Amino acid sequence: MRVLTVDDSRTILAMLQHTLAGAGYEVLQAENGQEGLDVLQKEAVDVVITDINMPVMDGIEFIKNVRASGKFQSLPILILTTETSQDKRDQGRAAGGTGWIVKPFDPDKLLSVIKKVSH
Amino acid sequence: MSELDEFKATYFDECSELLIELEEQFIAIEEGDQDTERLNAVFRAIHSIKGGAGAFGFQSLVGFAHSFETLLDYVRDGRVELTEDVTTLCIRSVDLVADFVTAAQEGRELGADYGADEKRQFDALCNPDAADDAGAEEEPEDFDIDFTPVMVSVGDEPAEESDQFEESPLDADLNAALMDDVDDSDEEALAEEIANADVVFEGDHQQVEMAEQDEEDDIVDMAYGDCWRVVFTPLPALYERANDPLLLFREMSIIGDTVVHADLRPIPPLQDFEPFQPYCAWTIYLKGDDVTEERIREVFEFVEGDCEIEITPPGGISEQQAAHLVGDISASAKVVVKPEEMTPAVDEPVEGGDISFAALAGELGVSGLGDAADEPEAPATTEASAPEIEAPVEAPAEQPSAPEASAEVVSEEEEAAADASLTALLDAEKEKAPAPAPTPATAPAPAAAATPKPAAPKAPEKAPVQSIRVDLDKVDRVVNMVGELVITQSMLTQQMDETLREKYQELVRGIEVLAQTTRGLQDSVMAIRAQPVKSVFSRMPRLVRELASKTGKKIKLEMVGEQTEIDKTVIEQLSDPLTHMIRNSADHGVESVEKRAALGKPEQGTIRLSAEQAGGNILIIVEDDGAGINRERVLAIAKERGVVPPDQTPSDEQIDNLIFAPGFSTATEVSDISGRGVGMDVVLSNIKKIGGSVHVRSNPGRGTRMTLRLPLTLAVLDVMLVSVAGCPYVVPLSSIVETIQAGKADFGKTPSGARLLSIRGEYVQVADLATRFSMHTTAAEQDRFVVLCEADGSSKIALVVDEIIGQQQVVIKSLEENYERIDGIAGGTILGDGQVALIVDVQGLKGSNHRNAA
Numbered sequence: 001m002r003v004l005t006v007d008d009s010r011t012i013l014a015m016l017q018h019t020l021a022g023a024g025y026e027v028l029q030a031e032n033g034q035e036g037l038d039v040l041q042k043e044a045v046d047v048v049i050t051d052i053n054m055p056v057m058d059g060i061e062f063i064k065n066v067r068a069s070g071k072f073q074s075l076p077i078l079i080l081t082t083e084t085s086q087d088k089r090d091q092g093r094a095a096g097g098t099g100w101i102v103k104p105f106d107p108d109k110l111l112s113v114i115k116k117v118s119h
Numbered sequence: 120m121s122e123l124d125e126f127k128a129t130y131f132d133e134c135s136e137l138l139i140e141l142e143e144q145f146i147a148i149e150e151g152d153q154d155t156e157r158l159n160a161v162f163r164a165i166h167s168i169k170g171g172a173g174a175f176g177f178q179s180l181v182g183f184a185h186s187f188e189t190l191l192d193y194v195r196d197g198r199v200e201l202t203e204d205v206t207t208l209c210i211r212s213v214d215l216v217a218d219f220v221t222a223a224q225e226g227r228e229l230g231a232d233y234g235a236d237e238k239r240q241f242d243a244l245c246n247p248d249a250a251d252d253a254g255a256e257e258e259p260e261d262f263d264i265d266f267t268p269v270m271v272s273v274g275d276e277p278a279e280e281s282d283q284f285e286e287s288p289l290d291a292d293l294n295a296a297l298m299d300d301v302d303d304s305d306e307e308a309l310a311e312e313i314a315n316a317d318v319v320f321e322g323d324h325q326q327v328e329m330a331e332q333d334e335e336d337d338i339v340d341m342a343y344g345d346c347w348r349v350v351f352t353p354l355p356a357l358y359e360r361a362n363d364p365l366l367l368f369r370e371m372s373i374i375g376d377t378v379v380h381a382d383l384r385p386i387p388p389l390q391d392f393e394p395f396q397p398y399c400a401w402t403i404y405l406k407g408d409d410v411t412e413e414r415i416r417e418v419f420e421f422v423e424g425d426c427e428i429e430i431t432p433p434g435g436i437s438e439q440q441a442a443h444l445v446g447d448i449s450a451s452a453k454v455v456v457k458p459e460e461m462t463p464a465v466d467e468p469v470e471g472g473d474i475s476f477a478a479l480a481g482e483l484g485v486s487g488l489g490d491a492a493d494e495p496e497a498p499a500t501t502e503a504s505a506p507e508i509e510a511p512v513e514a515p516a517e518q519p520s521a522p523e524a525s526a527e528v529v530s531e532e533e534e535a536a537a538d539a540s541l542t543a544l545l546d547a548e549k550e551k552a553p554a555p556a557p558t559p560a561t562a563p564a565p566a567a568a569a570t571p572k573p574a575a576p577k578a579p580e581k582a583p584v585q586s587i588r589v590d591l592d593k594v595d596r597v598v599n600m601v602g603e604l605v606i607t608q609s610m611l612t613q614q615m616d617e618t619l620r621e622k623y624q625e626l627v628r629g630i631e632v633l634a635q636t637t638r639g640l641q642d643s644v645m646a647i648r649a650q651p652v653k654s655v656f657s658r659m660p661r662l663v664r665e666l667a668s669k670t671g672k673k674i675k676l677e678m679v680g681e682q683t684e685i686d687k688t689v690i691e692q693l694s695d696p697l698t699h700m701i702r703n704s705a706d707h708g709v710e711s712v713e714k715r716a717a718l719g720k721p722e723q724g725t726i727r728l729s730a731e732q733a734g735g736n737i738l739i740i741v742e743d744d745g746a747g748i749n750r751e752r753v754l755a756i757a758k759e760r761g762v763v764p765p766d767q768t769p770s771d772e773q774i775d776n777l778i779f780a781p782g783f784s785t786a787t788e789v790s791d792i793s794g795r796g797v798g799m800d801v802v803l804s805n806i807k808k809i810g811g812s813v814h815v816r817s818n819p820g821r822g823t824r825m826t827l828r829l830p831l832t833l834a835v836l837d838v839m840l841v842s843v844a845g846c847p848y849v850v851p852l853s854s855i856v857e858t859i860q861a862g863k864a865d866f867g868k869t870p871s872g873a874r875l876l877s878i879r880g881e882y883v884q885v886a887d888l889a890t891r892f893s894m895h896t897t898a899a900e901q902d903r904f905v906v907l908c909e910a911d912g913s914s915k916i917a918l919v920v921d922e923i924i925g926q927q928q929v930v931i932k933s934l935e936e937n938y939e940r941i942d943g944i945a946g947g948t949i950l951g952d953g954q955v956a957l958i959v960d961v962q963g964l965k966g967s968n969h970r971n972a973a
Binding site for chain 2: 012018092118
């Protein structure tokens with residue numbers, strides 16, 4: 001099971017990596033949406049976890065781009081966000097986000113959400 | 120270091136970078152550049168700080184950053200105007216964030232009211248809607264309010280639906296073709312089976328037992344009667360977001376025992392089949408001690424708005440209703456599946472099913488199928504569970520093959536849609552692959568449109584510069600080794616005498632190339648350590664702004680050459696001196712508005728900060744258009760404090776540079792800005808420490824110019840090689856002003872016996888290195904040389920040496936580390952021929968001479 005994590009914060013990437021690798025997932029990292037797209041072009045990924053606010057290409061744009069490619073229409077994409085506000089989440093969902101994880105994430109919750117959306 | 124500590128270290132690292140960026144961005148914003156991308160960048164930075172803080176439980180930081188972030192969010196989408204006041208508030212708040220971060224790093228708590236004022240201002244600015252928004256934000260789970268359950272009828276008018284199936288000969292053919300082992304030729308019954316294919320999931324908690332006989336009744340009596348009922352109808356959006364009903368069922372089966380009924384009747388004949396339309400709806404019966412509406416809602420958390428859902432608690436439906444919902448019980452199939460068995464099945468399509476059907480679909484010339492890559496999700500689900508279903512099913516005696524059959528019909532029919540498109544129609548349909556977009560009616564208001572923020576335009580400095588982080592020690596090791604290489608190379612070059620040159624031309628050419636490459640390598644390695652002075656310069660605009668507001672002066676700061684690069688260590692040492700110099704200019708240099716007006720100067724004073732490379736040095740110049748140095752007062756104070764002997768009359772330039780003398784301060788009243796006279800002498804000592812020098816030039820009434828001369832790098836020094844009593848010494852080139860033949864120089868003596876050199880009317884102290892270092896030289900006086908050096912910003916010293924050999928670069932070796940400290944010697948180096956040469960500490964010599972003279 002491979003998870004692509006996309007976040008411009010090294011802290012968050014490191015923590016995701018720790019939690020996911022600890023649960024046996026293989027973790028790929030990207031620092032913004034554009035890098036995320038690049039990874040998806042090259043690597044097979046089962047689940048994507050992406051931040052919303054990122055430079056170069058933000059999470060919303062990233063999700064739109066992923067969904068626009070026929071190849072990834074059924075790829076689960078989880079939005080990683082500190083906002084609990086409905087509109088942020090909905091932007092992510094409108095773009096094609098499958099679900100979301102609210103930062104700061106509880107490791108168990110993170111894993112259960114990944115399980116929830118992955119086959 | 121524990122993992123958590125490591126994360127924290129990463130976080131604080133990141134914070135300091137973000138804080139610097141925040142400051143830069145706000146300064147640009149303050150200067151009027153309110154670019155959207157800048158506003159996004161500051162928002163992101165605060166957001167990231169908050170995000171990490173949350174993870175580590177730095178609550179006060181989270182709280183403050185959250186309010187700040189909210190304001191920035193309002194600002195970037197225009198709900199709050201970015202006025203000068205707001206910008207100032209933001210800049211101050213960045214400082215507060217920095218304080219919170221530092222406190223967190225040091226494990227301290229700031230006072231509860233720290234930043235409370237700013238927080239209140241944030242809230243006030245965001246106010247009109249803030250109250251509402253806050254409410255909405257705090258309770259994400261509270262979606263009952265705007266959620267309207269839509270009643271979905273299941274099992275209604277089955278006859279009509281079956282008619283539809285009947286009308287479609289294609290369907291009938293397909294069904295017949297698919298179900299070899301089903302002897303049921305009654306199409307109507309078949310259709311009903313399709314329409315009522317049920318799947319029962321067996322949870323961990325409790326088995327929903329199903330007797331072979333009367334199982335329907337069991338379900339009605341036992342299961343449905345006291346089950347939660349969830350009617351679930353996906354909308355297209357659900358699939359567009361890669362959600363999958365199967366996964367939802369799986370999730371449900373974790374909280375209780377589930378029975379899932381699929382309502383397949385809406386599935387149209389194949390020719391009318393729209394691959395992106397969700398046709399299936401499901402009714403899930405859920406039983407378990409821990410089942411609550413909240414838990415059920417949780418399962419559907421991600422698909423809220425992307426489906427119609429109706430939850431009815433146990434007892435909410437009558438048995439009649441339940442029976443009605445089940446429809447024609449005799450025709451429906453019930454199967455038991457353990458949740459854990461479902462999981463792996465998904466990846467593997469029913470063996471043979473897809474292949475045969477793909478072929479069949481091709482044969483039939485199926486048309487009207489789009490790229491079904493997305494749509495088959497749901498059906499694939501059903502299909503996937505089908506083979507699993509076969510095993511645990513307790514095949515009812517009357518209709519042994521019906522469950523499998525109906526399940527497979529569904530699955531394969533759907534599979535067909537996928538496969539037909541994927542195989543036969545893939546190429547043709549590729550262009551129109553993107554969803555035919557039946558707009559999700561109940562989809563949440565597209566807030567995306569409200570805050571348009573195109574990701575494409577971005578600040579140029581944000582262009583993806585690839586970088587890696589390397590431990591500074593590693594770089595230094597390379598720097599050192601390259602240094603040694605340079606020495607070896609120059610040693611080789613030196614040994615090339617004329618005979619060798621003629622004899623081994625190839626070798627000589629090789630060494631020349633080596634010399635070039637080595638130089639290139641050295642430059643490249645040095646460049647790794649080099650950083651633009653921007654990182655220090657960028658802190659100055661704020662400083663000037665603060666100073667201006669504290670003193671009530673109007674000051675503009677101009678910065679030039681921010682991209683000039685210097686060694687990282689030099690940069691790190693630069694911040695304090697530069698701060699003092701700017702403070703000095705703002706406090707003592709630039710006059711008050713009234714005074715400037717009276718003098719006919721523009722009200723706004725200008726401080727110009729520039730950096731440029733001049734040879735092997737970097738010049739950093741702080742220049743103001745203020746009053747200049749008040750020489751009378753400086754001299755008076757200097758004499759009063761004994762810095763200058765009462766009878767001396769120093770030159771203007773010397774007076775100007777007195778401001779760097781230790782313990783000197785001209786401010787009659789000590790201001791809280793420039794401090795208590797610990798400013799400028801700190802500048803000098805800091806700059807000297809990194810091998811630089813400071814020089815002041817003042818033009819009374821017109822302004823002051825302070826020049827910092829800094830070495831490009833600390834590792835390699837440009838020197839002049841001299842010899843004293845047969846021993847090599849090196850003098851840093853940066854301090855040399857000129858060289859003079861001693862025989863032609865004009866020496867004299869002070870009454871105390873110290874030697875002086877008169878040069879162009881100026882008397883300079885003399886240090887004979889031979890005497891100073893207690894060596895005996897045989898060189899005749901007239902053959903010796905004077906190396907005139909600038910000891911610090913102000914005074915010169917004349918070094919007398921036996922011979923001047925030439926210029927070269929040397930790698931500095933610490934004498935303290937390898938031997939011990941020696942007065943007048945700054946360090947050692949190894950020359951090309953392997954000899955050790957000592958580096959003359961010009962400042963040190965000057966100091967000791969000064970003491971001797973005084």
